[in-house]
Amino acid sequence: MTLNPDDRAMPLHRPWHLIFIAGFTILAGLAEVVAGLSHKFFGITTSSVPLFTVAGVGIGLSYLASGVLVLTTKKWAASISLVLLSVDIAGRILLAVTGLYPTDTARNAFSLIAGTMIVAFVAAYIGWKWKSFA
Numbered sequence: 120m121t122l123n124p125d126d127r128a129m130p131l132h133r134p135w136h137l138i139f140i141a142g143f144t145i146l147a148g149l150a151e152v153v154a155g156l157s158h159k160f161f162g163i164t165t166s167s168v169p170l171f172t173v174a175g176v177g178i179g180l181s182y183l184a185s186g187v188l189v190l191t192t193k194k195w196a197a198s199i200s201l202v203l204l205s206v207d208i209a210g211r212i213l214l215a216v217t218g219l220y221p222t223d224t225a226r227n228a229f230s231l232i233a234g235t236m237i238v239a240f241v242a243a244y245i246g247w248k249w250k251s252f253a
Contacts, residue, residue, distance in 0.1 A: 133192055134251050141189040144241055148183025152176050163230045171219040178210040182238065189245065194252040197245055204242040211235045 154160035155175025181203040188196040188203070214220035215231055222228040 133190065134248075136248065137189055137192060137251055140241060140244055141186040144186030144189065145183050146186075147237070148179050148181070148186060151179025151182050153179075155179055163227055168219060171214065174210060174214055174219065178207050178214075181206050181210075185241075192252055194249070197249070197252045201242055201245060204238055204245075207238050208235055208242075211238070 150160060152175075154163070155172055155178070185200040185203040185207070188200040211220070211231060211234065215222055220227070220231055222231060
């Protein structure tokens with residue numbers, strides 16, 4: 120039996136910029152999960168309240184899943200990724216407003232603001248590169 124050249128699967132082409140942003144998002148999501156579970160990460164201390172643990176891990180998992188979805192290079196996956204990143208942003212804001220994320224130190228306040236801005240940047244980048252998704 121010989122293979123017809125038309126029967127071979129086309130290799131999946133992933134643009135380098137999507138691989139980079141997905142990899143970063145996956146790593147950042149893992150860092151969020153670690154911070155949610157350990158309540159300390161790079162000198163930033165978070166609340167040890169069980170509700171924060173659940174919320175922090177959930178936010179991290181949504182960030183991580185967003186990166187995995189971007190790797191598929193499919194528009195439907197990118198759409199879900201944008202929803203998950205929006206959940207991440209809303210979760211961060213909600214944690215700060217409810218006092219579950221302590222902002223009493225400059226380092227914690229900066230990490231919350233910078234982290235939220237990075238998530239927003241990732242979402243904006245995915246939107247900007249929308250045509251890269253099939």
